[in-house]
Amino acid sequence: MTDVQSNRPADQDEDQDTVWVQEVAFIDSVPRWMAMSFVFVVFVGTWQLVTSLGLVSPIILPTPLETLEDMIFVGKNLLTGGYMLGALWITIKEVIYGFALAIAIGFSLGVLVGETTFGEKAVMPYLVAIDTMPKVAFAPLFVAWLGFGIESKVALAAFIATFPIVVGTAAGLHSADENARMLFKTMGASRMQTLIKMKLPTGLPQIFTGLKIGAVGVMAGAITGEFLGGGRGFGELIRVAASQLNTPRVFSLILYLSLVGLALYALVTWTQRKVVFWHKERVGAYDA
Amino acid sequence: MNAAQTMDYAGAPLGAPVYELNNVSKTYARNLVVALQDVSLTLRKGSFTSVIGSSGCGKSTLLKIMAGLIPPTRGRVVLQGRPVTGPRRDIGMMFQQATLFPWKTAVENIVLPIEIRDGKAAAKKALEKAHDLMDVVGLKGFENVYPNELSGGMAQRTSICRMLITEPAVLLLDEPFSALDELSRDMMNMELQRICREQEATAFLVTHSIQEAVILSDDIVVMKPRPGRIAEIVKVDLPRPRTLHMMTTPEFGEIVDYIRGLLDKGENM
Ligand SMILES: Nc1ncnc2c1ncn2[C@@H]1O[C@H](COP(=O)(O)OP(=O)(O)OP(=O)(O)O)[C@@H](O)[C@H]1O
Ligand SMILES: [Mg+2]
Numbered sequence: 001m002t003d004v005q006s007n008r009p010a011d012q013d014e015d016q017d018t019v020w021v022q023e024v025a026f027i028d029s030v031p032r033w034m035a036m037s038f039v040f041v042v043f044v045g046t047w048q049l050v051t052s053l054g055l056v057s058p059i060i061l062p063t064p065l066e067t068l069e070d071m072i073f074v075g076k077n078l079l080t081g082g083y084m085l086g087a088l089w090i091t092i093k094e095v096i097y098g099f100a101l102a103i104a105i106g107f108s109l110g111v112l113v114g115e116t117t118f119g120e121k122a123v124m125p126y127l128v129a130i131d132t133m134p135k136v137a138f139a140p141l142f143v144a145w146l147g148f149g150i151e152s153k154v155a156l157a158a159f160i161a162t163f164p165i166v167v168g169t170a171a172g173l174h175s176a177d178e179n180a181r182m183l184f185k186t187m188g189a190s191r192m193q194t195l196i197k198m199k200l201p202t203g204l205p206q207i208f209t210g211l212k213i214g215a216v217g218v219m220a221g222a223i224t225g226e227f228l229g230g231g232r233g234f235g236e237l238i239r240v241a242a243s244q245l246n247t248p249r250v251f252s253l254i255l256y257l258s259l260v261g262l263a264l265y266a267l268v269t270w271t272q273r274k275v276v277f278w279h280k281e282r283v284g285a286y287d288a
Numbered sequence: 289m290n291a292a293q294t295m296d297y298a299g300a301p302l303g304a305p306v307y308e309l310n311n312v313s314k315t316y317a318r319n320l321v322v323a324l325q326d327v328s329l330t331l332r333k334g335s336f337t338s339v340i341g342s343s344g345c346g347k348s349t350l351l352k353i354m355a356g357l358i359p360p361t362r363g364r365v366v367l368q369g370r371p372v373t374g375p376r377r378d379i380g381m382m383f384q385q386a387t388l389f390p391w392k393t394a395v396e397n398i399v400l401p402i403e404i405r406d407g408k409a410a411a412k413k414a415l416e417k418a419h420d421l422m423d424v425v426g427l428k429g430f431e432n433v434y435p436n437e438l439s440g441g442m443a444q445r446t447s448i449c450r451m452l453i454t455e456p457a458v459l460l461l462d463e464p465f466s467a468l469d470e471l472s473r474d475m476m477n478m479e480l481q482r483i484c485r486e487q488e489a490t491a492f493l494v495t496h497s498i499q500e501a502v503i504l505s506d507d508i509v510v511m512k513p514r515p516g517r518i519a520e521i522v523k524v525d526l527p528r529p530r531t532l533h534m535m536t537t538p539e540f541g542e543i544v545d546y547i548r549g550l551l552d553k554g555e556n557m
Binding site: 179180188193198201202276278279 | 355375376377379387403
């Protein structure tokens with residue numbers, strides 16, 4: 001009982017003296033790797049079938065093999081430090097700067113809205129109003145203000161990712177219950193202490209939910225920014241390949257890009273597990 | 289804090305008045321509910337007082353006013369010679385829920401009041417005392433366990449320790465064990481009695497259980513609803529220390545019946 005550290009992650013009881021017969025449908029009892037491989041094979045098989053039967057023009061949909069060949073080509077270019085690596089790096093920078101900016105602004109606004117009556121009354125309505133606008137439509141404005149460099153993409157990426165973080169933070173701060181508030185009051189805690197020692201830790205699960213939604217948005221923002229504002233990032237490579245009707249290239253570039261998104265998402269999830277160790281989240285489809 | 293005055297009271301003999309309520313009334317501004325009307329009460333040092341009354345008769349409101357969490361509309365609350373105008377160090381409180389924080393271990397939860405008041409260093413110094421307290425309530429070995437691995441009873445014991453760590457002069461308890469099963473509840477009550485005797489603490493308990501009130505208390509404040517006021521203060525003359533056996537004695541039964549009668553009358557008003 002004293003060795004909690006090693007105790008915590010082990011969820012299941014080891015000793016199983018009595019054998020339980022639990023009714024689990026066959027489809028739910030398949031191991032994860034097997035289930036995932038199965039879906040993968042079905043997906044690629046259908047894809048192969050559709051393309052090799054000539055149901056779809058190769059310009060619209062390349063075969064899986066063509067896509068794989070192109071992925072190898074792109075992979076080599078990336079590994080040998082070719083021009084694609086430079087483009088990928090630009091996009092990664094946009095994503096990282098955009099996310100960092102979104103976290104800083106989103107968290108600050110979230111605390112303002114979630115902690116102060118002023119923020120809730122006077123700031124939140126405006127945030128909701130802006131949030132309902134199609135944010136991508138601001139892209140040309142950002143280009144006009146910040147130019148064709150990475151700044152305009154960072155701005156759009158951050159702009160899209162900020163709102164879920166604001167909402168997550170504000171909701172998190174509201175999630176502390178009446179008993180906890182009363183307890184802190186009886187201990188004579190200041191407002192700052194209550195915020196830092198109670199409300200923020202209580203709200204961390206929601207804050208991380210906001211961060212995860214933001215992480216997805218930041219990718220979309222960066223790539224949209226590149227489509228609409230040029231530059232030399234990965235989105236530009238996709239746009240050029242598409243304009244040349246080089247569909248296998250478009251496919252393989254998107255797949256590589258999704259790896260970046262996945263890595264960012266995994267980073268947030270990993271941080272959440274480390275920080276919010278007490279909160280066991282139901283593992284959703286996203287949390288690999 | 290006026291040190292000299294506190295010293296005076298710390299050294300005051302058992303039986304000297306510690307808590308004095310004078311015509312305390314409370315009307316909630318939001319809905320104009322008269323939750324309390326002219327409640328006057330004196331708690332003596334080392335005494336155990338329970339409040340009993342139907343739901344909504346203002347018990348929690350009374351406790352919150354005594355704790356300095358909400359202001360009374362009229363009247364005066366004086367604790368150890370000083371009016372209560374906000375949360376105070378010499379008041380310890382416990383609620384129906386244990387309200388432990390899951391990111392802190394049991395012992396870290398216990399020293400939280402010290403951390404809030406005197407900072408991290410002081411909290412660290414108080415760890416030893418926290419261990420002793422956990423020992424007293426039978427939680428030895430669970431110091432570094434996180435709350436989600438504690439049972440309901442263990443969690444409430446932890447919150448007792450958290451209340452006691454600051455050595456409050458009075459304990460305000462709002463149905464602290466009502467979420468527990470009867471067996472653990474009886475045990476916790478006996479433990480509470482022992483702790484109060486050892487620390488010479490003055491206790492004020494809100495409860496819904498007549499038995500619980502009788503077995504623990506010197507005085508039982510019976511309240512009537514709408515508006516909440518005191519119907520009668522019943523003295524319990526059972527000898528101390530109380531034991532669970534006393535619940536089967538005729539004297540015990542008599543007092544329980546008498547209080548039940550008072551409560552029934554209150555209902556019909
Ligand atoms: N914050 C509040 N605002 C407005 N009215 C309140 C508030 N808290 C309590 N009341 C009202 O005051 C009255 C007394 O409430 P209180 O919580 O003190 O009752 P109680 O005796 O503790 O009841 P219970 O046994 O159910 O806990 C009730 O009618 C309740 O509706
Ligand atoms: Mg109550």
